[in-house]
Amino acid sequence: MISRRSVLVTGGAGLGLAVAWAVWPRSYAVDLAPQEGETALGAWLKIAENGRITVAVPQAEHGQGVYTTLPQILADELGADWRTIGVEAALPSPLYSNPLAAAALFDGGLARVPEPVRREHWVRSALLLTAGSTSVRMFEAPLREAGAAARVLLAKAAAARWGVDWAQCETSEGMVVNGDRRLRFGELAAEAASFDLPSELPLRIGDEGRLTGQALARLDAPAKVDGSANFTADVRLPDMVFASIAQGPAGGESRLTRVDKAAADRVSGVVSVIENERWVAAIANNSWAAIQGLAALRPRFETRGALADSGAIARALDAALDAEGARFAEVGDIADVLRGDVARAEYSIGLGAHSALETPTATAWWHADRLELWLPTQAPTMARGAAARAIGVPESAITVHPMLIGGSFGQALDHDAAAQASIIAITLRRPVQLTWSRREAILHDRFGAPAKARMAARLSGDGRLLGWQAQIAAPATGAALARRLLGADPLARAARALPAGADGYAMSGAVPPYRVPALAIDQHRADITLPVGHLRGGADRANGFFTECFIDEVAHRAGAEPMSFRIGMLGHDARLARCLTTAASLGGWDGGRAGSGQGLACHAVAGSMIAVLAEAQYDAGGRAKVSRIVAAVDCGRAINPDIVRQQVEGGIVFGIALATARVPAFAAGIADLHTLGDLRLPRLSDTPEITVELIPSAADPGGVSDLGVPAVAPAIANALAAATGKRPRQLPFGSP
Numbered sequence: 001m002i003s004r005r006s007v008l009v010t011g012g013a014g015l016g017l018a019v020a021w022a023v024w025p026r027s028y029a030v031d032l033a034p035q036e037g038e039t040a041l042g043a044w045l046k047i048a049e050n051g052r053i054t055v056a057v058p059q060a061e062h063g064q065g066v067y068t069t070l071p072q073i074l075a076d077e078l079g080a081d082w083r084t085i086g087v088e089a090a091l092p093s094p095l096y097s098n099p100l101a102a103a104a105l106f107d108g109g110l111a112r113v114p115e116p117v118r119r120e121h122w123v124r125s126a127l128l129l130t131a132g133s134t135s136v137r138m139f140e141a142p143l144r145e146a147g148a149a150a151r152v153l154l155a156k157a158a159a160a161r162w163g164v165d166w167a168q169c170e171t172s173e174g175m176v177v178n179g180d181r182r183l184r185f186g187e188l189a190a191e192a193a194s195f196d197l198p199s200e201l202p203l204r205i206g207d208e209g210r211l212t213g214q215a216l217a218r219l220d221a222p223a224k225v226d227g228s229a230n231f232t233a234d235v236r237l238p239d240m241v242f243a244s245i246a247q248g249p250a251g252g253e254s255r256l257t258r259v260d261k262a263a264a265d266r267v268s269g270v271v272s273v274i275e276n277e278r279w280v281a282a283i284a285n286n287s288w289a290a291i292q293g294l295a296a297l298r299p300r301f302e303t304r305g306a307l308a309d310s311g312a313i314a315r316a317l318d319a320a321l322d323a324e325g326a327r328f329a330e331v332g333d334i335a336d337v338l339r340g341d342v343a344r345a346e347y348s349i350g351l352g353a354h355s356a357l358e359t360p361t362a363t364a365w366w367h368a369d370r371l372e373l374w375l376p377t378q379a380p381t382m383a384r385g386a387a388a389r390a391i392g393v394p395e396s397a398i399t400v401h402p403m404l405i406g407g408s409f410g411q412a413l414d415h416d417a418a419a420q421a422s423i424i425a426i427t428l429r430r431p432v433q434l435t436w437s438r439r440e441a442i443l444h445d446r447f448g449a450p451a452k453a454r455m456a457a458r459l460s461g462d463g464r465l466l467g468w469q470a471q472i473a474a475p476a477t478g479a480a481l482a483r484r485l486l487g488a489d490p491l492a493r494a495a496r497a498l499p500a501g502a503d504g505y506a507m508s509g510a511v512p513p514y515r516v517p518a519l520a521i522d523q524h525r526a527d528i529t530l531p532v533g534h535l536r537g538g539a540d541r542a543n544g545f546f547t548e549c550f551i552d553e554v555a556h557r558a559g560a561e562p563m564s565f566r567i568g569m570l571g572h573d574a575r576l577a578r579c580l581t582t583a584a585s586l587g588g589w590d591g592g593r594a595g596s597g598q599g600l601a602c603h604a605v606a607g608s609m610i611a612v613l614a615e616a617q618y619d620a621g622g623r624a625k626v627s628r629i630v631a632a633v634d635c636g637r638a639i640n641p642d643i644v645r646q647q648v649e650g651g652i653v654f655g656i657a658l659a660t661a662r663v664p665a666f667a668a669g670i671a672d673l674h675t676l677g678d679l680r681l682p683r684l685s686d687t688p689e690i691t692v693e694l695i696p697s698a699a700d701p702g703g704v705s706d707l708g709v710p711a712v713a714p715a716i717a718n719a720l721a722a723a724t725g726k727r728p729r730q731l732p733f734g735s736p
Helices: 017-023 066-078 099-110 115-124 135-162 185-192 221-226 261-265 287-297 310-322 380-391 416-428 438-443 477-485 490-496 540-557 562-567 574-587 641-660 712-724
Strands: 006-009 026-029 038-040 045-048 053-057 085-089 170-172 175-178 181-184 241-247 251-258 270-275 279-284 300-307 326-331 342-349 361-367 370-375 398-402 432-435 451-459 465-474 518-525 598-605 608-618 624-634 689-694
Touching: 038 185, 045 135, 045 185, 053 066, 066 085, 066 135, 099 115, 099 135, 099 477, 099 490, 115 490, 135 170, 135 175, 135 181, 135 185, 175 185, 181 185, 241 270, 241 287, 241 416, 241 438, 261 270, 261 287, 270 287, 270 416, 279 287, 279 416, 310 451, 310 465, 310 518, 342 540, 361 416, 370 380, 370 416, 380 398, 380 416, 416 432, 451 540, 465 540, 477 490, 540 562, 540 598, 540 712, 562 574, 562 598, 574 598, 574 608, 574 624, 574 689, 598 712, 608 712, 624 641, 624 712, 641 689, 641 712
Parallel strands: 053 085, 241 432, 370 398, 465 518, 624 689
Antiparallel strands: 006 026, 038 045, 045 053, 170 175, 175 181, 241 279, 251 300, 270 279, 326 518, 342 451, 361 370, 361 432, 451 465, 598 608, 608 624
16 A cells, blocks of 8 residues: 555665665655645645645756756646646655766766665665756656556546546546546545555546646746745845855865954844854844955955965866876777878866855854754755764754755855855854855856867878777766765765775766767766866866867867768767757858858767757957857657746857856966856856747656756857867857
8 A cells, every 4th residue: 555654665676685675665754744734645746625736846946947947747647737736846765866866876886886776875865966967867756656656546546436436537637537527636635545446547548638748837926026936045034144254265274363353243144153163254134244244344364275276176177187187988999090091189178166145154043052054055865964964963953945046057065155044043142144255256156177188190192080999087076976975975984995996976078979980988087176076067168078079079070061071970860860960950060161250069978869050250459259159959758848948048058158257367366257257157148049849758767957068068169160260179168
């Protein structure tokens, strides 16, 4: 019988003792906290007497649409009326863990731990995590099963009333149907919970009345449009104060040495100053007074170790390339192939700033020996752990309320603000809302990693590609994420004792999609003075740039038209080849001739494929100006086509920003950019005409949140090369 409190979960198996650990049955408690008149049917939904259906969503909503696509999967299988669907954030439970996202983030740090052991560990740790374009890929199956289970139970309840076989009952638009008889879900939910499930759940078949594939309206849109949606900064609690914070320079280890508390006390509204070894916060009865109080403090820091310096970062990448690398992938004997006339080129990509509209923030309240946290977080269980370590209490004493996020692009994986707000709250014994300034958000960003690549290729006499080599210098972002985010996690500690190889995160997307007789991909680990983190597009934003720019150069060297050159090596990948031909056809591809200002690029990530045609020129000021983007996408079955297009379009604009905006330069640990305006992000007037074509596909759904990013920069670079005859090999683009 299905229980409203628990679900039996079985996992995979590892090796040795891990086998018994991984397959041992266990029961995980689930509590959907049904209110009066509501009935929980399993771990994913509850139905009210009035017919309203609430779906538990374990993923953070930061604009990517999971508050719509995930409920849409369940509602489709259930046969629900979309107008009755609502959502709420899922409470931490192993049932909602996301080992697929953990693999995407931490592959570099834990790659040598057997995959079944890693997966089982993330499940048992109840790792709620939103990252890596994994939401639909991870949760489509359990949501379909949950919808099917609830449909069967409701059908059994209705069949018992009618005296018929439940298998003769169907569901449609929120009702159980048998011939002319109909009963609403709300009338049946309480009875349905008492029935047993069959050994196998029958999934719906056929296309009639299905919600999957429909461009249903986003559930989060109305509240965001009318302003009623609550973000962390909207939280208001009795006796709440506001905090503004200053930390030391970037890089090294900073220690607070001096503040002018007397000056801060003279600022009207300031109620306290909290000093920490690494930061200082001004507390006031309004946010403006907190900002002014912090400025009056004029904090001074002493830093040990190397401060962040852009010149030092560039030298570290060069030094890494000159050192021995770790082999990530190989085919054939590349050393034997790369002889004679070899094409070579170097490319580099700078820091990637998150530039999210919502800077790091947290609202904390310590009361009754418990801490409540309201956070914009992509990893609520990790945030809870960070707060617990900061104030020295067990995680069981902390409740995290995940909030809507005002953008993130990976920034909300880090929880410095949560730890800082927790310390302030327990010190003051009153609610506090901490908000980082834009300057702090830029200075202490966990940037997308910089990278540099040395590429080499050899062509045959008739223009065929015989060998391909990529030597890529980049920080080990996966290992860095594992060290910083996993904290005292025992598996992470054990993994650090194992020999390090190539970092899987840093090398994502580095293997070209093209079939080449000989290939070698090496990572050269670079140690830089800035912490790196996850950024939308991941390392594919760099590795896709290296691959698609160089393949274009090689095609021109071979005297071949760039699209045909690519297609000739994609016989094994019909989906990506179709994306290329579709983008070229829709965009009016003219072969990339000199002066055309047209460029092509393609990429595959998270089980999805994309090809991009860009049209670009340099403007009178020497800045790259993109006038048109055409993208062809194969992401498998699209749950909600409109949301897929929104995500791809958003990724394209994000990719344009990474290619054309400014990035902070560091000297002595201080960034030269302090505001969003300083970053020169694309504005509406800078946004090109964008066309996104979805190619129908019967493949399983792939991820789309990152998909729009990687192919944009190389397509623009190839277009600029066609426009001017000079190839840009560095991101972001400068003057020709």
